[in-house]
Amino acid sequence: MSLRLTDYRGARPTWCPGCGHFAVLGCLQQAIFQLGLPPESVVVVSGIGCSGKIVQYYGGYGVHSLHGRTIPVATGIQIANPELTVIAAGGDGDGYGIGLNHWVQAMRRNVNITYLVMDNHIYSLTTGQYSPTSRKGFISKTTPKGSAELHLRPLEIALAAGASFVAQGFSGDVKQLTNIIKAAIEHKGFSHVNIFSPCVTFNRINTFEWFKERIINLDEQDYQPGDRLQALAKVMETDGVLTGIIFQEERPLFHNELAGIKDQPLTKTPLALTREQFDQLLAEHRC
């Protein structure tokens, strides 16, 4: 039976009209559809936030996990069954605030998952507090006089932490974003995709226009994403406001580097020990 785009459609979104997250959902569905992945072979794990609701609107297997905890859940699923395509998706607060530790660790491990961060520079579901990616001086409900913190630079962290695929997209450019997500899914290893996904309700600063005016599109430049140092220079040069695939390399995958049988789903191993195996284990404890 041939697949249709509607096979990847879940509940009706409750996002505000014009929210950047719609584009992320659409591009994700397109990417999976275009790659011809059967819906049952993909698992989307989301966090908590407006962004986290993506899993409910995407129509396949999913986990709507906890705030900041997409990565460990996704890692567990991926190791358990490497035949699945595992995608983690969440917000900037979710991934770079409360969940930052997990993200950094997963990049250095090179867990074979794709991570989509819907970065609107604000905590939206909780109705507008500054987030780790809010710029210094950002006025929000918890920073009425402006935030006191330098903003977090996810791309630089991703590059430094050893991510094997680093890209940035923009909800205002769905063609590029779809291509980025496709490449991220096809990439073997940890694919980090930061997506500028404006919140039209609570962030009046970092709007679609704000990004449009500033973004430097790597696809319009002669840029090769194979060199980590060059990638870092590019990100710093553009103050992180760029789109495209910034870095990509091949590295051994975490689930295969762990002791155990390569690429074999843990779900496919027999659970009962044979008498011989049991005796062998007992023997180790005999004196």
Next chain:
Amino acid sequence: MQQLTWKVGGAQGEGIDSTGEILGTVLCRLGYHTFAYRHFMSLIKGGHTNYKIRVADRTVHYHGDLTDILIAFDQRTIDENREELHQGSIVIHDAAFEPQGVASIQTCAVPMRQIAEELGNAIIKNMVAIGVTAAALNLDPAPFLQTVATRFAGKGEKIIAMNNSAIQQGYDYYRRHVQRRFSLPTRKADEPLILISGNEAAGFGALAGGCRFLAAYPITPATEIMYWLVNHLPDYGGKVVQVEDEIGACLMAVGASYAGVRAMTSTSGPGFSLMQEAIGFAGIAEIPIVIVDVQRGGPATGLPTRTEQSDLNEILYGAHGEIPRIVMAPATITDCFYRMIDAFNLAEHYQCVVIVATDMFLGMSKQSAAEFDFNAVKVERSGLISDESLTKLQPGTFKRYALTESGISPRSLPGQANGMYVALSNEHDEHAREEVEDRHNRITQMQKRFRKLSPFSPSQWGTMYSGCDEPDLLLVGCGSTYAQLSEARLALEQAGKKVAHLHLQILAPFPKAAAAPLIAKAQKCLVVDNNFTGQLGMLLKREIGFHHKYISHNRYDGLPLTVVEITEKASEVLS
């Protein structure tokens, strides 16, 4: 009971542990029933550490109140263990110091350090102690030499030879200079033995129970579970991840379980606290998960290398919101093995959180135990919907959280066509696509989840009772206090008291049907807790009533209970 207790003590880093391990191995090889307890501190060098072994003519689950032979490398060992010495004890101390405070007890000096130094390295003074031990116990040194040779096989002939000379010289020195000999029990075990700790038994039980994934973060006294599994799971198609923290560890296991693997995490108090939110998530999303909490002294970093049963409340009630959960508290090292198998079967059957509450005393103590029974191991799969059943459904109609009579709904696994659903941490409806806040739905889903466990009754092992039918005093405990309570009951019975012992291995769902009538028949109950506030006692009051019957005995200094403190308290209550 014929028995003998031996203890070696010194500073950390002096090889105290391996001294105990070697004696334990030899005694197990010779077929003796033993139980060993390790006492140590949260530091690498210095401080005080000791290793105690009790040898008895029957299976014992406790290292004993007293010490017959104390080998002391320093005065601190004597100071720290004085209370365990009795008139018939002997203190064998290093000749380098003059022991203080043991005037009424036989002492003998052995130049352990000096012998070691003359052989080339002071560090092997513990091997001299082993030779001394062999002589004191009237044992042939040969099995000790053999054990050392196997233990140090990788270290080369020279090292082995040096260690062997140390053992031999310690042996000869004691034979020449000291008259006193101790006899081991005449009766040995009549079945083959294994030497295993509670943590190792829990790891073994997990593997036998079908666990193929462990995600954990190192923490004393739970790490040995991780060691055991990391050394075995990969050979059986499983994997182990050392995660960045316990939040991630628990959730990684939850993720693996969602994908269809029997998965677990192991931890101790501080890590368990970090898992609370994940526990609630597994509960509402109905993802099976097994968590072992090897409790230690709390709160916060508390007493990191001491034992306590002080996480009980958190284990029973922890996590915000309300979820059904199963809590078991293995009573012995052997139970750690079997309960883990039960834990995995139950977690899968009820699609719920199962917490196995052990503690440092149970987890890190080592016993020569009867070999585990292969025929008693059953991996029971349940609740998983087949590909066949799924293909028969109209696409999009599978109900992951179907409102069934039992409350248990069919579970699909990612990869199965037609079985797609979202495991939500939000409230959801039967279809599991999106969050649902409708009040009617909320009520039915809450009731469904809590309905699941209503038929659960762990009849054979959940409550253990021994002693007379209508006791004047019923001793009540849970988990690792089993051994001391059993021995206390026997001692009290021998003194002519009408007592009995009720031990709980299941704490949630509370085995009220089994426990309440037993408590009803007792005049009074002495509830024994290894914590300050009497958490088991509070549970009994909450679940059963009979508030007027309970007298509590709580120990919270980080040490396991002694038999004598229970018998004394019981006698006081009975008089």
